[in-house]
Amino acid sequence: MTIARGVRIGDRTVVYPNVTIGEGTLIGxxxxxxxxxxxxxxxxxxxxxxxxxxxVIGGDGYGFAxxxxxxxxxxxxxxxxxxxxxxxxxxxxxxxxxxxxxxxIQAGAKIDNLVQVGHGVNxxxxxxxxxxxxxxxxxxxxxxxxxxxxxxxxxRVDRQEGHGRGPERHHELDSRRCVRQRLSGHRQPRMAxxxxxxxxxxxxxxxxxxxxxxxxxARGHAGRKQAKIEVVMAVLRHxxxxxxxxxxxxxxxxxxxxxxxxxxPRMQYSITTLPxxxxxxxxxxxxxxxxxxxxxxxxxxxxxxxxxxxxxxxxEHMMFKGSKNVAPEEHASMIASVGGQSxxxxxxxxxxxxxxxxxxxxxxxxxxxxxxxxxxxxxxxTFKAEREVVKEERRLRIDNQPFGRLTEFSTPTPxxxxxxxxxxxxxxxxxxxxxxxxxxxSTTRITFPATPRWRWWxxxxxxxxxxxxxxxxxxxxxxxxxxPGLSEGAAGHQREARHGDGELAAAGRGGGLPHxxxxxxxxxxxxxxxxxxxxxxxxxxxxVAGVRAGHRGLGIRRRQHHRRxxxxxxxxxxxxxxHAGGSGARVDCGVRQAARTPVSERELQxxxxxxFRDYITDRESTQGKAGQLATPW
Amino acid sequence: xxxxxDPYLAFANALSLFLDAxxxxxxxxxxxxxxxxxxxxxxxxxxxx
Numbered sequence: 001m002t003i004a005r006g007v008r009i010g011d012r013t014v015v016y017p018n019v020t021i022g023e024g025t026l027i028g029x030x031x032x033x034x035x036x037x038x039x040x041x042x043x044x045x046x047x048x049x050x051x052x053x054x055x056v057i058g059g060d061g062y063g064f065a066x067x068x069x070x071x072x073x074x075x076x077x078x079x080x081x082x083x084x085x086x087x088x089x090x091x092x093x094x095x096x097x098x099x100x101x102x103x104x105i106q107a108g109a110k111i112d113n114l115v116q117v118g119h120g121v122n123x124x125x126x127x128x129x130x131x132x133x134x135x136x137x138x139x140x141x142x143x144x145x146x147x148x149x150x151x152x153x154x155x156r157v158d159r160q161e162g163h164g165r166g167p168e169r170h171h172e173l174d175s176r177r178c179v180r181q182r183l184s185g186h187r188q189p190r191m192a193x194x195x196x197x198x199x200x201x202x203x204x205x206x207x208x209x210x211x212x213x214x215x216x217x218a219r220g221h222a223g224r225k226q227a228k229i230e231v232v233m234a235v236l237r238h239x240x241x242x243x244x245x246x247x248x249x250x251x252x253x254x255x256x257x258x259x260x261x262x263x264x265p266r267m268q269y270s271i272t273t274l275p276x277x278x279x280x281x282x283x284x285x286x287x288x289x290x291x292x293x294x295x296x297x298x299x300x301x302x303x304x305x306x307x308x309x310x311x312x313x314x315x316e317h318m319m320f321k322g323s324k325n326v327a328p329e330e331h332a333s334m335i336a337s338v339g340g341q342s343x344x345x346x347x348x349x350x351x352x353x354x355x356x357x358x359x360x361x362x363x364x365x366x367x368x369x370x371x372x373x374x375x376x377x378x379x380x381x382t383f384k385a386e387r388e389v390v391k392e393e394r395r396l397r398i399d400n401q402p403f404g405r406l407t408e409f410s411t412p413t414p415x416x417x418x419x420x421x422x423x424x425x426x427x428x429x430x431x432x433x434x435x436x437x438x439x440x441x442s443t444t445r446i447t448f449p450a451t452p453r454w455r456w457w458x459x460x461x462x463x464x465x466x467x468x469x470x471x472x473x474x475x476x477x478x479x480x481x482x483x484p485g486l487s488e489g490a491a492g493h494q495r496e497a498r499h500g501d502g503e504l505a506a507a508g509r510g511g512g513l514p515h516x517x518x519x520x521x522x523x524x525x526x527x528x529x530x531x532x533x534x535x536x537x538x539x540x541x542x543x544v545a546g547v548r549a550g551h552r553g554l555g556i557r558r559r560q561h562h563r564r565x566x567x568x569x570x571x572x573x574x575x576x577x578x579h580a581g582g583s584g585a586r587v588d589c590g591v592r593q594a595a596r597t598p599v600s601e602r603e604l605q606x607x608x609x610x611x612f613r614d615y616i617t618d619r620e621s622t623q624g625k626a627g628q629l630a631t632p633w
Numbered sequence: 634x635x636x637x638x639d640p641y642l643a644f645a646n647a648l649s650l651f652l653d654a655x656x657x658x659x660x661x662x663x664x665x666x667x668x669x670x671x672x673x674x675x676x677x678x679x680x681x682x
Contacts, residue, residue, distance in 0.1 A: 001665035001682040011674035014657045017681050029674065 010047065022058065028085070040097065046085035046107070054092040057081055061096040061103075061119025061137060075099050077119060084108075090115065090131070098137070112149070151360075267619070269629055276463040277435030281629040283442045285622055291359040291441065292622035295369050296630040297351040298436040310390050315428055316346045317386045319353065324375035328382070331368050338364065351432075352630070356623055362441070369439070374461045376428055434461050440630035442622040 002020045009015065010029035019033050022041030027033070031049045039045070040058030051057070058081045064072035080102040081095055087105050089095070090113035095103055098119035105117070108126040115129050118137035123129070127141050130149035135141070139153045147153070269283035300312045322328035335342040340357030342365075355365040618624045637643040657678035661667060664681035673679065 001662065001667075001680050003665070003667040003671045003679070005668040005670050007668065008672040009674055009677055009679075012676045013674060014678040015680060016657070017662075019680070035680070 004041070025058075034091075040081075043081045043083070045083045046087070048086050049083055050088040052089060052091040052093075052113070055089050056092075056094045057083065057089075058097045059094060061098050063099055063119065063137075079103075087111070093117070096121075096137075106143075267625060267629065274434070276461050277433065277437075278461070279438045281438060281440040283440070283625055283629055285442050285625065288622065289359045290356055290622055291362045291365070292356045292626045293354065293362070293365050293369070293442075294438075294440040294623075294626040294630045295353045295373075296438040296440070297353075297432045298438065299431055300347050300350050303431075310387075310394060311431075312351050313346045313393070314383075314387055314390045315431065316344050316351050316353075317390060318378055318383065318428070319344065319372050319376065321382050321386065322377050323372040324377060325371050326368060331372065334368065335365065340365070352627075354623065354626070370461060373432070373434075373437075378428070434463060438630045440626040442626040442629070 001017055004021060004023040006024040007021050009027045012029055013027055013031040015033045016035040018035045020038045022039060024041055025039050025043045027045045028047035030047055033051045034053040036053050037051050037055045043058045060077040063075035063077060065075055067073055077097050077099045079098045079100050081097050082102055082104045084105060084107040086108045089111045092113055093111055093115040095117040096119040097103060101120050103119055103121055105123045106125045109123050111129045112131040114132050116134045118135050120138040121135050122140045124141050124143040126144050128146040130147060132150040133147050135153040267283055269281055272280045274280060304311045320329060320331055332342055335355055335357060338357055338361045340355055342355040344353040357365050619628060635643060659676055659678050661679040662681040665679050666682055
């Protein structure tokens with residue numbers, strides 16, 4: 001016990017053995033200072049403060065100026081530290097002293113063990129900071145905020161990264177931006193547990209930041225191009241907002257020719273393959289503090305067994321029906337309770353689950369996804385009930401829609417695949433090996449590990465040693481008995497289907513079997529498709545053909561299979577524009593004529609522009625970005 | 634029987650009523666080192682060094 005000169009200690013305060021109190025420090029009444037604590041000089045501590053063992057208050061802040069020769073000059077840290085009333089500070093927590101201003105922990109704040117409070121930090125009233133939180137210098141934490149364990153707070157880093165925002169905005173993290181667990185009822189502790197359990201990586205290393213700056217400089221030229229595109233986008237957005245007529249949009253496009261010389265802004269992303277084979281595509285996006293995660297299982301209705309369809313869709317439904325750790329339907333409500341959105345969809349190629357959440361809840365979203373990937377629970381009653389729901393949805397969307405069945409013909413049924421198991425949960429795990437899964441994350445201000453390991457979310461998803469073979473050949477047959485009501489023929493890459501007769505006649509033709517159906521889809525660089533001018537031309541041709549077909553009273557439907565090449569064209573007779581005695585033959589004739597007429601350069605350019613515009617606007621949202629990143633090209 | 638709308642808080646209050654914390658010895662331990670001009674309040678307890 002060493003109490004230096006000028007120290008004042010209030011009534012009833014208890015100071016346990018081996019505490020050191022520096023010169024001029026003031027401690028209020030009814031405080032408890034446990035042993036091994038060190039309080040440096042001129043610290044002010046209020047009343048009823050509890051300092052657990054080994055707390056260090058008033059150590060020098062971490063401030064150094066870089067000299068020309070690469071060494072560092074210490075910046076003297078001698079300013080004030082104030083701990084207000086009713087604060088409790090956990091064992092081995094450190095509160096640094098700033099060079100100027102003060103470090104202040106406001107009344108009622110409770111800080112756990114091993115927390116680092118940097119110099120100049122202001123911790124608001126009644127704030128809760130769980131263990132191992134790190135707060136970078138000069139951060140302000142708003143009143144009532146509650147931080148789960150191991151979060152890193154870094155206000156100044158963001159400012160220096162230069163996102164064009166002033167310090168006054170970023171300097172203060174008010175309580176809304178904090179990790180709050182203001183959730184209803186019984187869920188609160190559970191949520192706190194989930195979020196608290198998962199570590200956040202510490203702040204981005206300084207090297208990273210420097211590297212990023214260097215890259216930004218190197219990108220100079222490309223950056224200017226991107227700036228141009230951004231101007232165009234701003235015009236477009238404005239036009240959309242003010243609801244200018246479509247003509248104005250077209251005019252805007254005509255003024256700024258988006259020809260091959262202009263490239264869409266490049267997305268920065270990294271691709272990591274986890275030890276279990278799962279692909280993680282990570283794109284940093286600092287535009288908004290939200291994160292979007294897309295989890296793509298590369299299995300879909302195309303992988304189903306003839307006569308046993310709806311499997312993929314059914315499993316999509318089951319994924320919301322609970323797992324080992326999450327109650328049925330709790331997944332969506334957990335996401336919703338943090339202000340997020342989530343849903344899923346199934347198509348012929350993929351089953352996709354997605355979440356958009358405030359960025360600090362990325363761990364929650366990832367944990368929920370990992371949990372149901374590994375521990376999906378399927379009980380028989382739910383399974384049966386959900387099977388009926390899926391059947392009903394099919395009736396609603398396909399069977400009972402006019403010509404609903406017609407588009408189906410373009411998806412060939414594979415000759416042999418789809419593993420089955422008597423236990424649905426086992427079937428699910430066979431159905432979706434992690435090797436066929438892509439997780440695309442468009443993340444933001446949150447500091448995220450550069451190479452995320454799936455296991456970090458607390459759940460281990462082992463690699464599947466055996467993967468079932470998807471034996472899909474280009475010429476796989478559509479069996480007439482599988483699709484009653486349709487007469488079809490499959491000749492190589494051209495597929496045709498007819499539906500009905502007379503006024504309601506419809507005919508469809510597939511412009512080719514999508515190449516992804518011939519082999520298991522996988523991730524290829526999303527940049528590749530824009531580089532491919534041949535593909536672009538094909539798409540443009542289709543667009544023009546579609547417009548013309550429309551003029552001739554023909555409905556046209558372009559199926560691009562997620563914007564991949566070799567689109568499937570479905571053309572059908574539109575009954576509203578009555579072709580007297582219209583028949584399949586008449587429809588076919590019209591379609592062929594429309595497709596055969598040469599496309600002028602102007603038409604082509606316009607179609608290309610439209611394609612580019614769609615491509616760029618698709619990337620505007622974090623969801624759009626993640627979707628594009630996950631898409632196997 | 635204790636009825637409350639906030640059981641967790643009530644639990645905390647109840648526990649502190651029954652708490653039998655060890656009472657530190659009042660006064661300044663002779664083995665401590667206290668500067669001559671330091672000011673100590675009433676009923677403080679200063680442990681040994």
